Amino acid sequence: MTARLLFAALLAQSALLAAAPSLTRLEPRGGQRGQAVKLTLVGRGLGDAAEIESRIPGAVTPLSPPKNPMQRGRELPFLVEIAPEAAVGIYPVRVKSPNGLSNILLFTVGAFPEVAEAESSRPGPVNDSAGQAQPVETPVIVNGTLYGPDRDYYRIEAAKRERLVIEVEARRVGSAVDPLIQVLDSSGRRLAWNDDAPGIGIDARVEVEFPETGSYFIAVRDSKFSEQEQDYYRLKIGRFSYAEGLYPLGWRRGGETAVEFIGGNLDAPVRTNIDLSSEQLAAEFAMLRVPGMPGALPMPFVLSGQSEALETGGAKTVLEPETWMNGRIAKPGEVDTYILDVKPEEHWYIELHATTLGTSRLYGVLTARLPGGEQMVSTQNLTAEEKLSNLDVSQDTGIDQFLSFRTSDAQNEIHIEVEDLLGRGGPGFGYRIIARRQSGDFTLTLRSHEVNVPTNGTALVIVNAERRGYDGPIRLFVPEIPDGLVAEGGNMPLYEIAGSTRQGSSALLTLTHNPGSELRDAALRIWGEAEIGGRLVRRRARGPGLEVNVQSDNEIRRLGSGFSSANVAPWLGADLPVRIVPEQPASIEVTSSRYMRIIPGLKYELNWEFLAKDGGIDPPRRMGANKTRNVRTFNRLRKADIGKPRGVLDVGSQLGWGPGKYEIVLAAEVNIDGGKETVYAPAVTVDVIRAYEIEPEVTSLQPGGEGYLAARLKREPGFSSSVEIKPENLPLDVTCDSMTAEPGIEEFRLPCTAGPDAYPGEYEIDLASSSVVISEQGRRIPITQPAVKAKLQVLRKGAKLAVR
Numbered sequence: 001m002t003a004r005l006l007f008a009a010l011l012a013q014s015a016l017l018a019a020a021p022s023l024t025r026l027e028p029r030g031g032q033r034g035q036a037v038k039l040t041l042v043g044r045g046l047g048d049a050a051e052i053e054s055r056i057p058g059a060v061t062p063l064s065p066p067k068n069p070m071q072r073g074r075e076l077p078f079l080v081e082i083a084p085e086a087a088v089g090i091y092p093v094r095v096k097s098p099n100g101l102s103n104i105l106l107f108t109v110g111a112f113p114e115v116a117e118a119e120s121s122r123p124g125p126v127n128d129s130a131g132q133a134q135p136v137e138t139p140v141i142v143n144g145t146l147y148g149p150d151r152d153y154y155r156i157e158a159a160k161r162e163r164l165v166i167e168v169e170a171r172r173v174g175s176a177v178d179p180l181i182q183v184l185d186s187s188g189r190r191l192a193w194n195d196d197a198p199g200i201g202i203d204a205r206v207e208v209e210f211p212e213t214g215s216y217f218i219a220v221r222d223s224k225f226s227e228q229e230q231d232y233y234r235l236k237i238g239r240f241s242y243a244e245g246l247y248p249l250g251w252r253r254g255g256e257t258a259v260e261f262i263g264g265n266l267d268a269p270v271r272t273n274i275d276l277s278s279e280q281l282a283a284e285f286a287m288l289r290v291p292g293m294p295g296a297l298p299m300p301f302v303l304s305g306q307s308e309a310l311e312t313g314g315a316k317t318v319l320e321p322e323t324w325m326n327g328r329i330a331k332p333g334e335v336d337t338y339i340l341d342v343k344p345e346e347h348w349y350i351e352l353h354a355t356t357l358g359t360s361r362l363y364g365v366l367t368a369r370l371p372g373g374e375q376m377v378s379t380q381n382l383t384a385e386e387k388l389s390n391l392d393v394s395q396d397t398g399i400d401q402f403l404s405f406r407t408s409d410a411q412n413e414i415h416i417e418v419e420d421l422l423g424r425g426g427p428g429f430g431y432r433i434i435a436r437r438q439s440g441d442f443t444l445t446l447r448s449h450e451v452n453v454p455t456n457g458t459a460l461v462i463v464n465a466e467r468r469g470y471d472g473p474i475r476l477f478v479p480e481i482p483d484g485l486v487a488e489g490g491n492m493p494l495y496e497i498a499g500s501t502r503q504g505s506s507a508l509l510t511l512t513h514n515p516g517s518e519l520r521d522a523a524l525r526i527w528g529e530a531e532i533g534g535r536l537v538r539r540r541a542r543g544p545g546l547e548v549n550v551q552s553d554n555e556i557r558r559l560g561s562g563f564s565s566a567n568v569a570p571w572l573g574a575d576l577p578v579r580i581v582p583e584q585p586a587s588i589e590v591t592s593s594r595y596m597r598i599i600p601g602l603k604y605e606l607n608w609e610f611l612a613k614d615g616g617i618d619p620p621r622r623m624g625a626n627k628t629r630n631v632r633t634f635n636r637l638r639k640a641d642i643g644k645p646r647g648v649l650d651v652g653s654q655l656g657w658g659p660g661k662y663e664i665v666l667a668a669e670v671n672i673d674g675g676k677e678t679v680y681a682p683a684v685t686v687d688v689i690r691a692y693e694i695e696p697e698v699t700s701l702q703p704g705g706e707g708y709l710a711a712r713l714k715r716e717p718g719f720s721s722s723v724e725i726k727p728e729n730l731p732l733d734v735t736c737d738s739m740t741a742e743p744g745i746e747e748f749r750l751p752c753t754a755g756p757d758a759y760p761g762e763y764e765i766d767l768a769s770s771s772v773v774i775s776e777q778g779r780r781i782p783i784t785q786p787a788v789k790a791k792l793q794v795l796r797k798g799a800k801l802a803v804r
Helices: 003-019
Strands: 022-027 030-034 037-047 053-054 058-062 073-082 091-098 104-109 114-116 140-147 152-158 163-169 179-184 190-194 204-209 214-222 232-236 244-246 250-252 256-262 269-273 285-287 299-303 307-310 316-318 323-328 336-341 347-352 364-369 376-380 391-393 402-406 415-421 430-436 441-446 451-454 458-468 473-479 485-489 496-498 501-503 506-513 520-523 525-531 535-542 547-549 557-559 563-566 566-568 576-581 585-589 596-599 604-610 626-628 631-636 646-653 660-672 675-680 684-688 694-698 699-701 706-715 723-728 734-736 737-741 747-753 761-772 780-794
Touching: 022 091, 022 104, 030 037, 030 073, 030 114, 030 140, 037 091, 037 485, 053 058, 104 232, 114 699, 152 232, 163 179, 179 204, 190 204, 214 232, 214 576, 244 336, 244 430, 250 256, 250 307, 250 323, 299 576, 347 364, 347 415, 402 694, 415 430, 441 473, 451 458, 451 506, 458 675, 473 506, 506 660, 525 566, 585 675, 596 604, 596 646, 604 660, 631 660, 646 684, 694 723, 694 780, 699 706, 699 747, 706 780, 737 747
Parallel strands: 030 104, 114 140, 250 299, 307 323, 316 336, 441 535, 451 576, 596 684, 699 780
Antiparallel strands: 022 037, 037 073, 053 091, 058 073, 091 104, 140 232, 152 214, 163 204, 163 232, 179 190, 179 214, 244 256, 256 269, 285 299, 323 430, 336 415, 347 402, 347 430, 364 376, 364 415, 391 402, 441 458, 458 506, 473 525, 485 506, 496 501, 520 576, 525 535, 547 566, 557 563, 585 604, 604 646, 626 660, 631 646, 660 675, 660 684, 694 706, 706 747, 723 737, 723 761, 734 747, 761 780
């Protein structure tokens, strides 16, 4: 190796060791309880100071690092001695080092001996056909991999009438594989197969009674023959108890409840009491072990902080507000009906949980009916284009359903129906339903699994919203944030659609380390709040736990404005782990105000300066900006800034979008010690405002009389154009003149006349307006604003007019 190549290699190795740790795979993916296994963590930034963080029951001992210096920072070996009493289950593994926290990968503890697929240790023997099948002894768990069109065959020996459960663990243990299994006899005849099994999502499972003593083959493949980065699976063959569902699907944390394990190879439903008193207050799931012979992975059980109830089984059950009702469609064709006591002109939001919990087979349909049977709204028969002013529904049967509606002025009772989309039913078709007095709701998802905040620096957190009948603004906040951190930003504007563009489903939040703080680690809880129908609604942002990219997956998970095809594990917890890492040798400072009020169509300057603490770091040629779609930014180089580490960003807002607050987070990618790092500045809040506001007063007229519609015109600084004002939707036989409010006019009066046939009463009219903004190039850009509501009174003859 030449000196130049050696220097480059050492430089790359130094950058690797200084980087925040990240994990790409575990070798192996699991182990048998009561046994010791050498666990190798593979990734980047795994230097000598890196430590493992894991909940694996037992002892974890670091082993000597790889002797090959080129593997330093890429592999981290440990001896894991799994406790004999360890519960079968999935355990998170991550790495922490002075340079940060890594992502999470999952390690599975099983009940059977474990072997590796020989083909996975390339070069190794191929097992792509029955003739090349890898022999294994049962009971066993095989750790294997699939890539594209790969098919893996295994040969087992079974006795006549022997029953074995054959299951593939993939998505549940953090893989991107969608497994399909087949069981073949020695002649190649298929005895059983499965793609998606009840109770385990899209993982596969069959139970087979073998007809004769002899050899049998088990074939495993990806059902879509997709090519995945996380392409592993665990094939489990043996005798163990498993269930296909739970009832109820969840309960309130802090107490006790009876849970029924349903289906599978259980002789009958098994009822057991579950103690939830030890569950953490922040936990959203408990993992329940299936009674009987060990081997099955635990099943997720939802935890709530609200009242819970069970359906009574009668013809109609009262649905109490703010109470999770646990029910099930017990037989095919069944429709459960709930009575909801309402008042006239109330907003209601009904939400159903079933499919996404992974423990129910129900494809839920929600329907709201009047007591006489007339349908108000249903999730089964409205398309995405049908948006009614008082009705809103979810459109995707792949996610759980909701209804949002407003009662009429004469309604005091609504019937809520739950049924299966395909008319199915049975013990495994459970659900959870809740009614709230509000017009909609939302859920929040963290796009970060962990955050590494530089000392005296800033990190970015992105939060997405799934809107469920509510399109207004959402404000993020971090309660009980440690003194060593400052959270800024977090404004999510109202949800709008203009053509094919959408906005209002994500927010940017920055975390900045306070200089001098000794804080090193924290766990944050991020919340969002919104006023929905006069009620303050707060929802906690849920972390993904882990997020594994899934290529070409039709199991689409909707997250806010876009679509995410990812395997996530929210049961790992909702806290956002934060670590304070070494100071970056560069920073970005916003030298203008970090609060900007802007009028759509105009440009505003955002000034920045790049500060390099060490020599040899070049400033960025262009400044990047994380932002929402409404805000537009353009880099501009002023003559005075040429050759200097500073610049200006032109900030503007597109015409046609409504007002609201957004964030811009400046970011620059810099080369540091041969590696690339992103440097962030604290969030800049952009308040998009209207160019002017009209504030009308109440106008009173008498039939056959005249008067004036008076109003104030409040202009924003920088806006000086004339405004065209036109009254619309006037009552019969009432006229009001239009006018042009020239620059400088702050108050105006529109002459109005009420004819002799004007009918007395109070009316709401519209004041429509339009104007122009002048761009830097002198272009006149037309703008219109939503009509302003004004009150106009037509008095009875002889009544006194209001004096203003």
